[in-house]
Amino acid sequence: FDGGGEIAGATSENQLINITKALIKEGFDDDEISKILGGNLLRVFRSITE
Numbered sequence: 001f002d003g004g005g006e007i008a009g010a011t012s013e014n015q016l017i018n019i020t021k022a023l024i025k026e027g028f029d030d031d032e033i034s035k036i037l038g039g040n041l042l043r044v045f046r047s048i049t050e
Contacts, residue, residue, distance in 0.1 A: 016037070023033050 020033060020037065023036060028036070
């Protein structure tokens with residue numbers, strides 16, 4: 001695995017605010033954005049560590 005899957009134009013974690021703004025602009029609500037930005041990852045981690 002080469003760590004691929006990055007988002008074009010997002011060169012560092014400092015770009016997270018721009019991703020969030022784009023999601024809001026596209027009409028995602030707070031709950032959906034939370035899931036996209038890590039909520040689902042946390043859910044998976046919890047399920048495999050229990």
